[in-house]
Amino acid sequence: MNAQNKSGLLARAANRARVHHEYLGWFLGRYAEAEEQTDQDLADYLGASMSDFYRLFLCLRPRRGSFSSDVQQIANKFGLDAGDLARVVRYVEALEGMKDERVVDIPGEAGLLMAARARKNKPGTSAGRKKHDNRPKS
């Protein structure tokens, strides 16, 4: 396999990493999408060559418990500014957090609606409207 094929393979693998949320590629992909940036724009922002940029996609995401050291490890490997990389990851985390909140809101509203809905009578009980229904029977 020649160098061109190898870089093509790397780009394709990086593209695949966009849908694996355990990878930095997932974050970079979402960031580029949210900010309407091309891969080249984002690579420029991070100060990475395109080849390093795609290799970056294949790194595992920083963990919550060791965020700073994880980001630092990745940044050191590719000679990037850890602050810029951390900002990208935090930005996407914040976006995803907002999405989660919206999802949580919906069941909350459903709960209110359910609370306002009249309960059905159990079979055999004569409660509710029927009890007070004074309309003439046909």
Added chain:
Amino acid sequence: MAETGDAQQLLVLHKRLLEGDRVASEELAGLVLERLVSDLGRKFPHTDSHVICDGVTDAVLDYCARPVSFDSSRGVPLDRFLAKAAWRNIANLLRSERRRKAREDKSVEYFEQKVVELQPSAGNPLQNEALAQQDQVAELMQTLENPVDKKVFELRMLGERRTEEFARVMGISHLPLVEQRSEVKRAKDRIEKLLKRHKASRP
């Protein structure tokens, strides 16, 4: 299979992954992707290279995200473990691809039966009727608001079957073939539904 040196290197990377190293996945991918794609390409000689590449990449990404899935004490080398996982992925992709194609052929057959009367090329002897049918096709085209849907419909009416042609007009040629197919299928289904709905709403 890996040389002894590579096997050692893979084991070191495996340990680093278990310890939570964030960049070991990238190093491991760089070490095995090319060789696995080439090996699996030989095992699936008539398969689209993109399918091979996706199957291999998924196997590597899945393993690196969950390195505990590989048990080094079982005596199976890591590269063989990855090759097996990639083989399974490719076989699954091919199986789902066959199922998708069968479904699509069935749906195209159904669609063609439904619209054959609208095709002037059906050899209708009555010129007026042919013109009326052309109008109907034009009317159906009018119901599609999305210009991409129109292009997809147009291609379909011309008898186009190739996914890459649909992908080109939909502007998704950059996506992996499997994703292209599912996007194209989704677009065709959506259009079919719109046309059915339009037909049903006509007096």
